[in-house]
Amino acid sequence: MSATKIKVAIAGASGYTGAELVRLLLRHPNVELMGVSSERNAGMWLHELHPQLQNLTQIRLKPLEEIDLDELDTLFLALPHRVSMLFVEKHHPLPCKVIDLSGDFRMTDTALYEKWYQTKHVMPALSAQAAYGLPELFRDQIQSAQLIANPGCYPTSAILPLAPLVNEKLIEPDSVVIDAKSGITGAGISPKANTHFPHAYDNFSAYGMQTHRHSPEIEQTVQRFTGQDVIAQFTPHLLPVNRGILTATYSTCKKTISPEALSELYHSYYGEEYFIRLRSDSPQLRFVRASNFCDIYASYDPRTNRIITLSAIDNLMKGAAGQAVQNMNLINNLKETTGLTESPVCP
Amino acid sequence: MSATKIKVAIAGASGYTGAELVRLLLRHPNVELMGVSSERNAGMWLHELHPQLQNLTQIRLKPLEEIDLDELDTLFLALPHRVSMLFVEKHHPLPCKVIDLSGDFRMTDTALYEKWYQTKHVMPALSAQAAYGLPELFRDQIQSAQLIANPGCYPTSAILPLAPLVNEKLIEPDSVVIDAKSGITGAGISPKANTHFPHAYDNFSAYGMQTHRHSPEIEQTVQRFTGQDVIAQFTPHLLPVNRGILTATYSTCKKTISPEALSELYHSYYGEEYFIRLRSDSPQLRFVRASNFCDIYASYDPRTNRIITLSAIDNLMKGAAGQAVQNMNLINNLKETTGLTESPVCP
Amino acid sequence: MSATKIKVAIAGASGYTGAELVRLLLRHPNVELMGVSSERNAGMWLHELHPQLQNLTQIRLKPLEEIDLDELDTLFLALPHRVSMLFVEKHHPLPCKVIDLSGDFRMTDTALYEKWYQTKHVMPALSAQAAYGLPELFRDQIQSAQLIANPGCYPTSAILPLAPLVNEKLIEPDSVVIDAKSGITGAGISPKANTHFPHAYDNFSAYGMQTHRHSPEIEQTVQRFTGQDVIAQFTPHLLPVNRGILTATYSTCKKTISPEALSELYHSYYGEEYFIRLRSDSPQLRFVRASNFCDIYASYDPRTNRIITLSAIDNLMKGAAGQAVQNMNLINNLKETTGLTESPVCP
Amino acid sequence: MSATKIKVAIAGASGYTGAELVRLLLRHPNVELMGVSSERNAGMWLHELHPQLQNLTQIRLKPLEEIDLDELDTLFLALPHRVSMLFVEKHHPLPCKVIDLSGDFRMTDTALYEKWYQTKHVMPALSAQAAYGLPELFRDQIQSAQLIANPGCYPTSAILPLAPLVNEKLIEPDSVVIDAKSGITGAGISPKANTHFPHAYDNFSAYGMQTHRHSPEIEQTVQRFTGQDVIAQFTPHLLPVNRGILTATYSTCKKTISPEALSELYHSYYGEEYFIRLRSDSPQLRFVRASNFCDIYASYDPRTNRIITLSAIDNLMKGAAGQAVQNMNLINNLKETTGLTESPVCP
Structure with a gap:
């Protein structure tokens, strides 16, 4: 053609x-x-x-x-x-x-x-x-x-929602908690005990707490983009599905922010990005399956003064x-x- | 463009x-x-x-x-x-x-x-x-x-492997048994008791024995293509996956047939068809997922004088x-x- | 008898x-x-x-x-x-x-x-x-x-690991993040759109952020046991399995703690409890399935000064x-x- | 005690x-x-x-x-x-x-x-x-x-429904087709390529057509019980669940039989058996999960002159x-x- x-x-x-x-x-x-x-x-x-x-x-x-x-x-x-x-x-x-x-x-x-x-x-x-x-x-x-x-799959899912918050100095850089859940293709194609069907099906668990290599990749990349040091608590989990990562992040705000301002912030960073879709509710793995999209939802909780983000990608695609x-x-x-x-x- | x-x-x-x-x-x-x-x-x-x-x-x-x-x-x-x-x-x-x-x-x-x-x-x-x-x-x-x-999804998966056998008068037309298994999207988008996740997950069952509307559709369409009346025993099952139908058919042969002749037969019907892939082992749902392919495997069992076929389609696609x-x-x-x-x- | x-x-x-x-x-x-x-x-x-x-x-x-x-x-x-x-x-x-x-x-x-x-x-x-x-x-x-x-299912899974930490005044009471994941029986027996098999299978998402009724139940119960006010950030997720809740909690420590002291702490609270099993690695839903056990793992991360706990229960049993x-x-x-x-x- | x-x-x-x-x-x-x-x-x-x-x-x-x-x-x-x-x-x-x-x-x-x-x-x-x-x-x-x-798991699920039919000389002994589907624990605890989670999840396929060792076990055991030689067409499938076998059998009748007579026949063989439950609809794996029951449903199709049976067991229990x-x-x-x-x- x-x-x-x-x-x-x-x-x-x-x-x-x-x-x-x-x-x-x-x-x-x-x-x-x-x-x-x-x-x-x-x-x-x-x-x-x-x-x-x-x-x-x-x-x-x-x-x-x-x-x-x-x-x-x-x-x-x-x-x-x-x-x-x-x-x-x-x-x-x-x-x-x-x-x-x-x-x-x-x-x-x-x-x-x-x-x-x-x-x-x-x-x-x-x-x-x-x-x-x-x-x-x-x-x-x-x-x-x-x-x-x-980039690694977990870092992609975590860095995209966090980068605007850090860059705008909205959050305490040492307050970031990242709780991530990945489908089992993330563990690769070689059969292992923890990916044996009867061990992974109808099951769920964390792994690699404090030791996963994607932890420094996330911190370093956010630093590279924002110029600011971040310390992130990263915990990955093994989700009994084939594809997809859903990542929750929790960060303490330096000051309060309105829902409108938070929404505006993300639109200013990603409103023109084809592959980033800003959502008004939790992303779902099924809505990004087999695609290159990263769906992001962000909200501010005035009761706790935290910003919570949820993001979804297909780990084999955008990941x-x-x-x-x-x-x-x-x-x-x-x-x-x-x-x-x-x-x-x-x- | x-x-x-x-x-x-x-x-x-x-x-x-x-x-x-x-x-x-x-x-x-x-x-x-x-x-x-x-x-x-x-x-x-x-x-x-x-x-x-x-x-x-x-x-x-x-x-x-x-x-x-x-x-x-x-x-x-x-x-x-x-x-x-x-x-x-x-x-x-x-x-x-x-x-x-x-x-x-x-x-x-x-x-x-x-x-x-x-x-x-x-x-x-x-x-x-x-x-x-x-x-x-x-x-x-x-x-x-x-x-x-x-066509209906089950009929597509059953007619494609059966039509050559009937048309060549290889099998007894009243000997056909069709045991089919479909993913749950086949039941439609409206929530029902049998498609409620905790009822369908980690579960398997048949349904609509002798009463499924795809039964006459299969028989009539084979007749339409081959000119021969066929009586088929059709049993559908609800498979705990999203997409895909795997169908087994069992037919008694009028005479013995060599593996080579059986293979040749299917190639003569479908060798030039892009969407039909003749396999040398059981088809698997994952190899047709989200595609328009129909994978077919056929074998002759000399011990029982039956031809067994296995076919796989994505029920939302080729189905x-x-x-x-x-x-x-x-x-x-x-x-x-x-x-x-x-x-x-x-x- | x-x-x-x-x-x-x-x-x-x-x-x-x-x-x-x-x-x-x-x-x-x-x-x-x-x-x-x-x-x-x-x-x-x-x-x-x-x-x-x-x-x-x-x-x-x-x-x-x-x-x-x-x-x-x-x-x-x-x-x-x-x-x-x-x-x-x-x-x-x-x-x-x-x-x-x-x-x-x-x-x-x-x-x-x-x-x-x-x-x-x-x-x-x-x-x-x-x-x-x-x-x-x-x-x-x-x-x-x-x-x-x-108790509610989520509260059971969250309160058991948190109570000793709060009671011993080890953690900042407003630092608690609870990221919980529940099997779909938790949503009840009535079919709904989000529990329809094709929507929940091979999928994962959060829900009820900031609005789930188990949030005040957790805070109030910890207060009732410890006498201390806690503010907890609670996010539930819908896990594509039938039974089981795995809950991660993240809390900032008031001071550092050795792995031995942390282990001793939990043993002093739960060492004699038949239904609580202290683990040396992430709990897994399959190890508590259909039982009344609550499996708990706790670790201290010196890099972030946080205690992370992971706990698993069967939501229909201990929950x-x-x-x-x-x-x-x-x-x-x-x-x-x-x-x-x-x-x-x-x- | x-x-x-x-x-x-x-x-x-x-x-x-x-x-x-x-x-x-x-x-x-x-x-x-x-x-x-x-x-x-x-x-x-x-x-x-x-x-x-x-x-x-x-x-x-x-x-x-x-x-x-x-x-x-x-x-x-x-x-x-x-x-x-x-x-x-x-x-x-x-x-x-x-x-x-x-x-x-x-x-x-x-x-x-x-x-x-x-x-x-x-x-x-x-x-x-x-x-x-x-x-x-x-x-x-x-x-x-x-x-x-x-007994083997597949044989248990197939012999129990077939034995009464053969013993009463109701069916043609060379007409039996057995289409069986087993959960993946049946493949054992050692990880292999076909039991690797991403290969088995959201998938379905047959295997061991004509070569599975349970085939002669079924035929020989029916002979042992009934004194009659049977030739059975046996096809096992790998079902993406942990536990359970659902088996369909199809047999051509020597003569017609009324629904009442068929029901009576099974009751005369199994009515007093605690572990056999005669059902009026398709058995479901979930109703036998983790139990020693074998649920059986049998029906006669006058259109095809066949008896169809469906049986469900937990392969690790009754199997x-x-x-x-x-x-x-x-x-x-x-x-x-x-x-x-x-x-x-x-x-």
Whole structure:
């Protein structure tokens, strides 16, 4: 349809994020998918590994090293952390733009990375330069970046509602409590005891209290956007659904605020953002399922002097692959929403 | 983008089928959605009724009578049965093509309709002329029809695997057992006791044994395609998932058949059909979720001399709205797959 | 087996709480179930209304007025709020002990009741005398009470972990955030839009922010136990499971506390309590399913100076019927755990 | 409470069946649980492995060889097939009664065993003598047996409704179609790809068509009870719930039968059986959840001349541990229902 097809490839297409990228790129009108890699499954047809794709692709998985970076406009890295960083190091300087969906380049302060990921960072200078791929907050940096660190799913759901509050100095920066609940695709495609159906179905529990790597990512990113230090209490939970994150945040206000002023504040930040939908009631996972939307509700409780926000995303979309495609559009001068305007699948 | 936009409207957009039609029509490159109706919700924005659609539409629901049929190429009727028939009667002769998603025009023999639906048919002659909207079997009739009876969800899932077997006279026509399982959207959008979450979740049961209206629809349609009378034992079940039907059929063979010959048979009928995917193992609901595919597996059991088929569809897509759009494409001379080539959403 | 059978009846056996009481009372070795009432279903066999009970009972539902209070030791009221209060008023002074599972007698301060329930309280003096039926905190009052207000499900899950912290003056009393998630049986047995399977399944959302009646119940009860005023931020969520509440609480400490001291604190309050199980990791709903246990985990986060607690109960058991039976045992001088020592059903 | 406590132990308490046996034996008034074994987890507290049991037991897991058979009345073997058989061989002649929950002793014809289990049977003579532990059909043999082969879950659900029909020569013995659906605990406690939550949730599929080991078990057991050869078409499915099997059977009648006669037939076989509940509508999994009931519905379809049955059990109860305890009661001269009369947990 268009002469402007950009050439992309996916490193790591065995997992949920890689498969979701395929789903999005196949329908994208301006993309040519040049290759998809998987070490374990190299040689298989992509639709053998992901049978939902039968009749939709005729691509074979190949080893990562067989992807030719020189022919690409953009490469998506959907690799485990550390593997991602080593790949970037090996191919440095990168001959194409890279969108990394691992945690490897999300911290400008790699000391923080090394503490929370318990591994040495091999490219600290590059990490400091990487753009944080949350377009609603860092659009300018993204557009000019060579390497984009695609945000974590929990951080996306928490940073978007919190950033305006911190930036406007409305809330006490050490009062933030984040109680987040994620569908089980967030735990990845490998079967484990806690994702075994009879253990997760009809069940609910928290995990990773005080130790989850998304905790410093949230704090650091809010700081990066607002210039202010924030200390956030972050607790993730395992929700017995496939997709979706619903995050509640609680912050103590420095002063009272009217409902109208709070609403106005969010509209001033996000009123023009296609992917952010401001709601007048609690968001629901089903209203964002399979879409790139982030639904946000905010309210002020005069009885407690707190602002409470609720936000919903699809963790595989705005929390991973959808946001990555949004970033791809940006860095390739495509309309930011291209390929991402499908209605959520509901119910 | 194109000069060839066709003009369509949806009568009855409050339910799941209507909402799914909106989802599909909004992304369709050759469609202009002229109107959506709802008696109860007239005046509301469509995205107020279906909040997943926020930022995607700016359409208001209006009363059915305000839809202007003269400006339309195709009208979708997503109305309750009987209401549909009365609407068609009132507007006869129809000024545009009509795709009816109710059961009102699916029986050429309206005596059968009157028996199973317990209501008088008001337009028996028209019912006899209506095309049965299963393109893989009745493509020619559909293309030239003014009124298309869009098939029921269970019938679609059962007829597609059975038709080749009956047509080739491979099986005893009175030996057919159909054991079908449907997700709960099939029961509609109105809350009832058996669809109350705590009653349906972590539960499973059959219903409508011997009395389900899809039973005569299956038999009559197989007869219509093959010229042979079939007696089918049909038992539907309520599956604790949102979308999807998995149907098993069991038929006694007239003679033995090799696995190769059986496979060849299905390929000769469906090998060129985009929306039918022949599988080498049991279909799974997740591989067709939110797509228009019908996945089929067939095997011959030499120990029992039976052919067993398993088929999977999304009941809201190939079982309703997706198939309706496929029919719309056909009758408007668009490519049959237009707007329907999205990957399933998995997981 | 014993001469000491106590005589009980259930007013209101149509809902989940009533049915769960039947389940527990049928297996209780010291109870004779004299009657069960339902206005709508009077005359039906109990097992016709609740088919799971077939072969287990031969009791017919009768109208409330036909229950003979004079022959009873204890009456359970599983009626809607207000209906409960009017029944008590009519029969005052009560000829038997009454355990009320509605919200009508949970507030000593009936002005608070009238504000949150938007209805006039007809027996404020009696409400002030009613014991709050949380045995781990109010065992003495319960044992000598004529009328017991059985706690709400959310309050049970929140008060048990919070009471020791407030009582020991460890936390700032206005810093408490309670983020709670409940299975859908908590919404009752009547089908509604938000409990319709396709709306609740694969979904998650908050509701009743700032307006839920359990909010003042939590604050007032903590005050009643500790003598201290607390302001709690309470947000409930609808979890797509049948049974169970998992509640997270976040409280800012007045001073630091070691993990050992925190553990010792909870052991000093609950170490001897059969129904409270102190955990070293997040509780899980599946470990308390169908049981009367409350599992509690508490930790101190030195980075934020907060104590985080997580607690899990079965909302129909420790959150309603199980706790009611525990109270029944207490007021009838039975061993408190009688009939309640069954293993959870897991998975 | 009683002088008649019998002494039992469980070999293999790591899996779901072992844990369910513990749940039942702990509440059984006439049982003393002498030991539980697990090779992998020997030394752990039972409640560390199964945290739902905290506060309910103080038993440590030990290696299988440390269980002292000489002190036992009954030993439950909840071991993998083949391991079970080797254990029995090693301890032959058995010093106590043994209830084996594996498939090792279910086939009187061990040639059939060897074909379907692909392993040599080490004790064919003993297998021929073992009682098939389905009390409703083989009560006499069970009472006098030293070794009881506890039935498979699918066979229990299929044999109970079919046995009367075959025994009365009502149906064509080669016409039987069995379409069965099982909750995912049936697949065991070890995480696998097809039981990974995101693959099983919101999904449904068949598996093991023509190859499932329960197929010959069903046919052989019906033959054993009725003396007639039956050929059954058996297709199992994986249902996205934790517990429960719902099985539909379809059989062609030799002659017509009235609804009354069919009802009378089932009442004559099962009217006195506590654990079999004859239903007038489709059974539902929720009505048998966590109980030892088998709910059966049967109807005759005059249009097709078929009898259709629907039956529901909890696969871990009547399909495994519950039935094993029922057998234990029988062989130890306890009332057959002891410890098994709890209400199902619903919802």
